[in-house]
Amino acid sequence: MTPAATAVLLAAQAQTHTHVQVQAQAPAQGFLSPTGVEIAFLLVGVVTFGAAVVTVTTRQLVHAALWLVVALGGLAVEYLLLTAEFIAWVQVLIYVGSVVVLLLFGLMLTKAPIGRSPDADSGNRRAALAVAVASAAALVWVVVDAFRTTWIDLDGAVAGAEGARGSTQVTGEALFRNWVLPFEALSVLLLAALVGAIVLSRRTSPGSDRPTPASDRRPPSQEGAR
Amino acid sequence: MHLAYPAVLSALLFCTGLYGVLARRNAILVLMSVELMLNAVNLNLVAFDVWLSQAAEETLHSGQALTLFTIAIAAAEIGIGLAIVLAVHRNRGTSDVDKLRDTAEGHEPDGHEPGGPGGPDADGSASDAPTTPATGTAAEKTEATA
Numbered sequence: 001m002t003p004a005a006t007a008v009l010l011a012a013q014a015q016t017h018t019h020v021q022v023q024a025q026a027p028a029q030g031f032l033s034p035t036g037v038e039i040a041f042l043l044v045g046v047v048t049f050g051a052a053v054v055t056v057t058t059r060q061l062v063h064a065a066l067w068l069v070v071a072l073g074g075l076a077v078e079y080l081l082l083t084a085e086f087i088a089w090v091q092v093l094i095y096v097g098s099v100v101v102l103l104l105f106g107l108m109l110t111k112a113p114i115g116r117s118p119d120a121d122s123g124n125r126r127a128a129l130a131v132a133v134a135s136a137a138a139l140v141w142v143v144v145d146a147f148r149t150t151w152i153d154l155d156g157a158v159a160g161a162e163g164a165r166g167s168t169q170v171t172g173e174a175l176f177r178n179w180v181l182p183f184e185a186l187s188v189l190l191l192a193a194l195v196g197a198i199v200l201s202r203r204t205s206p207g208s209d210r211p212t213p214a215s216d217r218r219p220p221s222q223e224g225a226r
Numbered sequence: 227m228h229l230a231y232p233a234v235l236s237a238l239l240f241c242t243g244l245y246g247v248l249a250r251r252n253a254i255l256v257l258m259s260v261e262l263m264l265n266a267v268n269l270n271l272v273a274f275d276v277w278l279s280q281a282a283e284e285t286l287h288s289g290q291a292l293t294l295f296t297i298a299i300a301a302a303e304i305g306i307g308l309a310i311v312l313a314v315h316r317n318r319g320t321s322d323v324d325k326l327r328d329t330a331e332g333h334e335p336d337g338h339e340p341g342g343p344g345g346p347d348a349d350g351s352a353s354d355a356p357t358t359p360a361t362g363t364a365a366e367k368t369e370a371t372a
Contacts, residue, residue, distance in 0.1 A: 034228075035227070037227055038227050038228060038231060041227065041231050041232070041235075042231065045231065045235040048235070048239070049235065049238050049239065049242070052239055052242040052243070052262050053242055055242075055246070055258060055259075055262065056242055056243070056245055056246030056249070056250065056255075056258075056259055056262070061252060061254070061255065064255055064258060065258065068258050068261065068262075071239075071262065071265075072261075072265060075239075075265050075268070075269060078232065078235070078269060079269075079272055081227075082227075082232065082272050082273055082276050083276060084272045084275070084276065084290055084293075086290070087268075087272055087290055087293050087294065087297075090294060090297055091268075091297065094297050094298075094301055095261070095265070095297070095300075098301065099261060099300070099301060099304050102304055102305065102308055103254060103257065103258060103261075103304070103308070105308075106254045106257075106308040106311060106312065107254055109312055109315070110254065110311065110312065110315040110321045111315075112252065112254070112321075119251055119322075120250065120251060120252060120255065121249050121250065121251060122249060122250065122251040122323070122324050123324070124248065124249065125249045127248070128244075128245050128248030128249035129245060129249070131244065131245075131248060132241045132242070132244050132245035132248070133241075135240075135241050135244060136237060136238060136241035139237035139240070139241065140234050140237050140238070143230065143233040143234055143237055144230050144233075144234060147228075147229040147230050147233055148230065150228070150229040150230070150277065151227065151228060151229065152227045152228075152229055152273070152276050152277045152280070153280045154227050154276070156280055170287065171287060171290050171291075171294075174285075174286060174287035174290065174291060175287075175291050175294065178286045178287075178291070179286075179291045182291075182295060183295075186295055186298050186299070189298075189299070189302060190298060190301070190302055193302035193303075193305055193306055194302075194305065196306055196309070197305040197306055197308075197309040198309075200306070200309035200310060200312075200313050201309040201312050201313065
């Protein structure tokens with residue numbers, strides 16, 4: 001046997017050996033016998049995904065915003081199941097509490113039609129569907145193939161030495177010990193975004209205003225108020 | 227928990243948001259789909275933070291910290307985005323991304339894409355372009371002064 005063939009054989013043997021090792025470690029938590037947390041995650045995930053799909057496909061614009069609430073709330077539950085407690089409450093507060101309300105305000109200020117609007121989807125719907133399905137297939141394939149034998153130790157995360165790893169105390173310590181500078185920079189960014197939103201949504205100054213022609217959409221009661 | 231569960235869910239949510247961004251016509255629905263994509267990224271960050279911090283002795287908790295930053299940036303983004311959509315609606319009378327083709331090249335002379343609903347719509351918006359901003363501005367004024 002030539003040395004090259006021996007090397008190849010040895011490499012193959014080593015590969016199968018590590019493969020067997022990985023396979024021997026994994027069945028401690030079997031793929032076909034899911035734990036309760038996994039079942040809960042799966043169920044909430046199905047609800048979240050369904051709500052997201054309805055959000056992007058429904059023809060009633062206000063219903064899309066309300067289904068978005070379901071999707072974001074489901075994600076908050078997923079964060080809780082992943083022991084990220086603080087993130088879950090921040091998600092509920094900011095997304096469900098303010099972002100969706102802001103979106104509803106936007107829908108109503110732009111006079112979005114209540115009820116079914118036939119032109120909610122644009123003409124390139126089929127191309128979008130093809131792109132989305134192709135990217136979903138690629139991503140799911142890659143992700144499943146990459147993390148087939150990876151497990152999250154949720155029990156260890158909850159009952160760790162320093163308490164729960166995702167608890168508010170741990171998150172706050174990490175945030176204000178290691179991430180103070182980005183945190184403060186983020187506050188400046190939020191201020192800039194707020195000022196920018198106010199400037200953008202402010203009406204133009206009265207000097208540069210054109211005289212507006214009389215519109216039939218103006219009710220007479222508000223005419224007196226001017 | 228198997229790491230594939232949150233990773234697959236996040237991939238599916240991201241692709242749902244991708245479909246919404248590509249297929250929706252109302253600008254606010256596009257913003258909603260962007261929120262879905264950002265949330266998919268957040269789920270990935272949280273899951274990988276839990277996975278990676280179980281092995282490390284000392285961890286920065288970068289996943290959770292970056293998730294908080296992403297949430298804050300998403301809030302800023304939705305504020306700016308809605309302000310832009312409202313400004314566009316005030317000036318044009320529509321928040322339809324298919325009708326905002328001022329910077330599109332080659333769409334004005336030869337009409338529009340054949341067979342699609344964009345043809346008559348864009349023609350109508352071009353014909354009543356002088357009246358639409360005026361009514362939009364007037365209606366906005368009455369709202370603001372009332």
